[in-house]
Amino acid sequence: MPAWRTISLWMDQLEETLTPRPSLEHDLDVDVLIIGAGYTGLWTAYYLKRHAPELSVAIVEAQTAGFGASGRNGGWLMGNLLGEDRLLADLSAEQRRVSFDLLHGIPDEVKRVIDREGIDCDYRKGGALYCAARYPEQEATMRSYLAKLYAQGLNDADYRWLSRGELAQQIRVAKPYGGIFSTHVATIHPAKLVRGLARAVERMGVQIFEQSPVIQWQPGGARTAKAQVRSRWVVPAVEGYANTLAPLGRYQLPVQSLIVATEPLSPTLWQAIGLSQGQAFSESSRQVTYGQRTADNRLVFGARGGYEFGGRLRENFDLTDSEVELRRYLLGELFPQLKNVQITHAWGGNLGMSRRFQPHMLCDRQHGIALAGGYGGEGVGASHLGGRTLADLILQRDTQEVKQPWVLTKGGLDALKAWEPEPCRWLGYNAIIRSFVYEDKTLANPDSPPWRRHFASRLAGFMEGFMQ
Ligand SMILES: Cc1cc2nc3c(=O)[nH]c(=O)nc-3n(C[C@H](O)[C@H](O)[C@H](O)COP(=O)(O)OP(=O)(O)OC[C@H]3O[C@@H](n4cnc5c(N)ncnc54)[C@H](O)[C@@H]3O)c2cc1C
Numbered sequence: 001m002p003a004w005r006t007i008s009l010w011m012d013q014l015e016e017t018l019t020p021r022p023s024l025e026h027d028l029d030v031d032v033l034i035i036g037a038g039y040t041g042l043w044t045a046y047y048l049k050r051h052a053p054e055l056s057v058a059i060v061e062a063q064t065a066g067f068g069a070s071g072r073n074g075g076w077l078m079g080n081l082l083g084e085d086r087l088l089a090d091l092s093a094e095q096r097r098v099s100f101d102l103l104h105g106i107p108d109e110v111k112r113v114i115d116r117e118g119i120d121c122d123y124r125k126g127g128a129l130y131c132a133a134r135y136p137e138q139e140a141t142m143r144s145y146l147a148k149l150y151a152q153g154l155n156d157a158d159y160r161w162l163s164r165g166e167l168a169q170q171i172r173v174a175k176p177y178g179g180i181f182s183t184h185v186a187t188i189h190p191a192k193l194v195r196g197l198a199r200a201v202e203r204m205g206v207q208i209f210e211q212s213p214v215i216q217w218q219p220g221g222a223r224t225a226k227a228q229v230r231s232r233w234v235v236p237a238v239e240g241y242a243n244t245l246a247p248l249g250r251y252q253l254p255v256q257s258l259i260v261a262t263e264p265l266s267p268t269l270w271q272a273i274g275l276s277q278g279q280a281f282s283e284s285s286r287q288v289t290y291g292q293r294t295a296d297n298r299l300v301f302g303a304r305g306g307y308e309f310g311g312r313l314r315e316n317f318d319l320t321d322s323e324v325e326l327r328r329y330l331l332g333e334l335f336p337q338l339k340n341v342q343i344t345h346a347w348g349g350n351l352g353m354s355r356r357f358q359p360h361m362l363c364d365r366q367h368g369i370a371l372a373g374g375y376g377g378e379g380v381g382a383s384h385l386g387g388r389t390l391a392d393l394i395l396q397r398d399t400q401e402v403k404q405p406w407v408l409t410k411g412g413l414d415a416l417k418a419w420e421p422e423p424c425r426w427l428g429y430n431a432i433i434r435s436f437v438y439e440d441k442t443l444a445n446p447d448s449p450p451w452r453r454h455f456a457s458r459l460a461g462f463m464e465g466f467m468q
Pocket residue numbers: 035036037038039040041060061062063064065066067068069070071072073074075076077078212213214215237238239240241244245256257258259290302347348349350351352373375376377378379380381382383
């Protein structure tokens with residue numbers, strides 16, 4: 001059996017045997033073919049069958065359900081989208097409220113489904129703490145971010161400023177400068193969710209074929225090494241693996257996120273750290289960090305990873321010493337008392353980044369193609385919305401989901417912005433990341449003179465401007 005258990009802490013913790021489902025050995029005719037058994041593919045299948053049980057739906061997966069980012073992520077189930085401020089900027093206040101309500105409702109809708117389907121995935125809606133917790137400049141950045149949220153019509157029922165004292169009541173970091181508490185985030189056990197969803201859609205009549213990579217696709221169907229599938233609709237749901245399905249790799253690049261898990265921590269250590277209500281947390285630097293306390297009392301903590309030249313997929317996620325050390329260092333900055341705890345698991349995965357740095361949910365009725373992706377590291381909730389939206393688009397349901405600014409129904413794949421050719425992408429990505437690393441090192445060093453701190457922040461902010 002392939003070594004799927006080693007993919008992540010989450011896959012390792014599953015009690016099931018991970019026996020592969022049958023692979024696709026014969027030609028197939030279905031209404032909807034979904035490529036990829038991660039959250040996007042499975043949520044699409046779920047809502048299609050819920051609204052139209054008569055549809056025949058098949059999912060063809062290269063490895064096993066949850067092999068991709070869905071079985072590896074940090075478990076933040078967020079009621080928002082990457083780049084939502086830009087996506088919603090041109091809407092009226094009323095429209096924006098509708099969009100926010102839709103986004104904020106994601107964790108609760110997921111909860112309704114997992115309750116209905118009996119999926120136990122350690123769901124806890126404890127909100128999220130965005131902490132200014134490593135250098136003083138973070139406080140000003142977080143305060144101006146909060147002001148932007150409020151200018152868009154949100155209020156303290158959505159996002160609330162926490163003073164140092166208030167922050168310390170929830171999480172005890174070494175350098176608390178303040179932070180933002182969001183109510184719209186839940187945490188989950190990623191692999192239990194994806195595997196539970198796969199079983200749920202099978203019960204609804206969806207066929208899942210595993211170890212069956214699609215090697216070619218086009219409107220009307222796809223081909224694996226052994227079989228041909230004909231279908232009215234094709235839904236490529238491969239996110240970070242877009243370059244396996246040309247031409248999708250032009251629109252979505254694989255970027256890595258890398259993550260570690262500690263051993264289960266003692267009650268005394270948890271007493272010292274806090275996080276007693278299941279809050280997710282991040283320290284708000286451009287390292288894109290995210291953490292959660294797991295149901296078995298570990299601390300799981302991740303940060304942005306790299307990009308490989310030519311959009312090559314990283315396959316080996318045995319992290320290097322320096323990759324583990326960076327995460328250990330960041331964790332130690334927040335919680336010095338954890339410096340010596342054992343890291344039992346270290347892993348990572350590929351996620352999909354669109355050129356506009358915002359997700360899309362696209363439907364091309366003429367060619368029978370529907371796809372969602374570009375979630376850029378905020379895909380646990382977004383993929384749920386993506387699946388729901390694709391089902392509504394395919395079934396022509398007149399819902400709020402299909403009227404959102406991230407929904408593209410004209411122009412087919414051309415509605416997506418293509419990435420620049422290499423070496424521009426690689427150079428651009430690395431230049432931006434280097435400026436972020438320089439900023440982080442400068443600001444984290446208390447001896448950096450004010451002019452250098454200012455310069456480093458301005459430079460990183462300027463470079464970040466290209467990510468739009
Ligand atoms: C380490 C890490 C941490 C993250 N943390 C968070 C987080 O805390 N919160 C959050 O919101 N988001 C997070 N994300 C992002 C989130 O996990 C993803 O956006 C989301 O899981 C994407 O789901 P998906 O179904 O679209 O893609 P995936 O889960 O990647 O599924 C794609 C599937 O397609 C299959 N596939 C690929 N090519 C083919 C082919 N040719 N034929 C057939 N099948 C194919 C793959 O095997 C895979 O199973 C994280 C991502 C990573 C990598």
